[in-house]
Amino acid sequence: MDPVTALRRIAFLLERSQAATYRVKAFRTAAEVVAAMEPGEAAERVAAGTLERLPGIGPRTAGVIREARAGEVPGYLERLEEAAAADPVPEAGxxxxxxxxxxxxxxxxxxxxxxxxxxxxxxxxxxxxxxxxxxxxxxxxxxxxxxxxxxxxxxxxxxxxxxxxxxxxxxxxxxxxxxxxxxxxxxxxxxxxxxxxxxxxxxxxxxxxxxxxxxxxxxxxxxxxxxxxxxxxxxxxxxxxxxxxxxxxxxxxxxxxxxxxxxxxxxxxxxxxxxxxxxxxxxxxxxxxxxxxxxxxxxxxxxxxxxxxxxxxxxxxxxxxxxxxxxxxxxxxxx
Missing domain, CATH: 3.20.20.140 (Metal-dependent hydrolases)
Structure with a gap:
């Protein structure tokens, strides 16, 4: 899974649930940092364990990036998707x-x-x-x-x-x-x-x-x-x-x-x-x-x-x- 897509989707779901602004900003900022990387840089940093040295990437967002780079749906995203599914679109309308x-x-x-x-x-x-x-x-x-x-x-x-x-x-x-x-x-x-x-x-x-x-x-x-x-x-x-x-x-x-x-x-x-x-x-x-x-x-x-x-x-x-x-x-x- 693309890390930028995963980070932006997490931010979207947090906003939908009216989560605190600072939580949303952490994921949107991390998405911007990854999007600005040179080709191959994200993979190199994941392998070297240096993601969190970058301003704008913390332990939680680094975990999402690592899981996405490994081809997995990040666990944090998975939990948010499950929560969104438990609050379905109203039948009416x-x-x-x-x-x-x-x-x-x-x-x-x-x-x-x-x-x-x-x-x-x-x-x-x-x-x-x-x-x-x-x-x-x-x-x-x-x-x-x-x-x-x-x-x-x-x-x-x-x-x-x-x-x-x-x-x-x-x-x-x-x-x-x-x-x-x-x-x-x-x-x-x-x-x-x-x-x-x-x-x-x-x-x-x-x-x-x-x-x-x-x-x-x-x-x-x-x-x-x-x-x-x-x-x-x-x-x-x-x-x-x-x-x-x-x-x-x-x-x-x-x-x-x-x-x-x-x-x-x-x-x-x-x-x-x-x-x-x-x-x-x-x-x-x-x-x-x-x-x-x-x-x-x-x-x-x-x-x-x-x-x-x-x-x-x-x-x-x-x-x-x-x-x-x-x-x-x-x-x-x-x-």
Whole structure:
């Protein structure tokens, strides 16, 4: 087995299970070190027992390299694969999952993601996506290293260069734009106009009273540059948790339907937002839906089955799921 493949697969499975970032980084770093070696160098170092003298390779990653070089499936990888198999894809939603073509919400190391844009794009393509949307955070979310207008312009150039190499897979330009307390969006309108897809989300003052929160969300989803309402309740189900933001869901989802703004089914296990009762309201309102991972690492791009299961349970029509659309239809709608 190729050591680089083994190390990257371990990192992917650790990310999928939300393992600590330092553990993931150890395997991704080791993969980079091995990939940069001269031909035959890995074999020589395995024979001489000098792998661990290299910066970025420790006892555990060296063990994986040695086992892979010996033609074995590394034991550490085998245990992770068994754990992943014990947590199978939900039965519900498999037909919808097979129809998905992309993911409208993912982050890179440019904001609070854990991997470079290249790693995120390659992982999306390896999973079979035809396209994916890069949506790093907007400026005011400083805790997440949100992109200033200058940094966002620079990112657009990076994405353009990568797409020249990646065809037919396409990485679309986007942003997860903060919805400010008055319902306005946290980025220059001229820049929002240049982006392919704009996800709008609330990250501050989540416990605002229901009436002003309703007005805030309505204003945001009716903004001409808004395409998707991200994780609409802001709830967190794990750790200390966080309650749902309170708002008039009927009014907000009606506004989404009228404006053509999709409601996101956020697939992150600690979010699974919106709750089923609200997702059913979005369906009744006639709103479009986007099934997104909100991935902050390559392995998290594999979370879409959880959203597909919820979509099927709540009666979401497949043709109203924008992540099932070919890129031309998606871009025409988003424009």
């Amino acid at each position: 498999r037909e919808l999952l097979a129809r998905l073509r992309g993911d409208c919400h993912l982050h890179s190391g440019w904001s609070d993601g854990g991997s470079p844009i290249v790693e995120m794009g390659l992982a999306a393509a390896e999973l079979g996506h035809e396209w994916a949307v890069l949506t790093d955070h907007s400026p005011r979310l400083t805790v997440a290293n949100g992109l200033s207008p200058e940094r966002l312009r620079e990112q657009l150039e990076v994405v353009e260069r990568l797409n020249e190499e990646w065809a037919p897979f396409r990485l679309l330009t986007g942003i997860e734009c903060d919805i400010l307390p008055d319902g306005s969006l946290d980025q220059e309108p001229g820049l929002l106009e240049r982006l392919d897809v704009v996800v709008v989300s609330v990250h501050s003052r989540l416990r605002m009273d229901p009436a002003p929160m309703t007005r805030r969300l309505e204003a945001a989803v009716r903004n001409p540059w808004a395409n998707i309402l991200g994780h609409c309740t802001g709830r967190l189900l794990s750790g200390r948790g966080r309650p749902e933001s309170r708002f008039d869901a009927d009014r907000v989802f009606a506004a989404c339907a009228e404006a053509g703004t999709a409601v996101e089914i956020n697939c992150r296990p600690e979010r699974l937002d919106p709750p089923r009762r609200l997702l059913r309201k979005a369906v009744e309102a006639g709103a479009l839906v986007s099934i997104d991972t909100d991935a902050h690492a390559p392995g998290q791009l594999d979370w879409q089955p959880y959203g597909c299961a919820r979509a099927e349970e709540c009666g979401v029509p497949a043709d109203r799921v924008v992540t099932t659309w070919p890129v031309e239809r998606l871009l025409a709608w988003a424009a």
